[in-house]
Amino acid sequence: MPFYEYRCEDCKKTFTMSELISEHEGHEKEPECPKCGSVRTHQLLSGFFAKTDSKT
Ligand SMILES: [Zn+2]
Structure with missing residues (x-):
């Protein structure tokens, strides 16, 4: 599922x-x-990204 990234202007x-x-x-x-x-x-x-659970 794609997720969109946001930023808060108050607490950054x-x-x-x-x-x-x-x-x-x-x-x-x-x-x-x-x-x-x-x-x-x-x-x-920056666009959406696919959240991954991969561990490296
Ligand atoms: Zn905030």
Whole structure:
């Protein structure tokens, strides 16, 4: 499942949200920061990535 990366403007934390959640929330609304609860977040434009569990 692809994940999108966001960054919080308040605490600078980066976090990921799944594509399904972003579709449900709508493209105009950014998700809340999971750390501080701020809605001043924006999606990073580096594209999505596939989360892997590989250990090296
Ligand atoms: Zn934050």
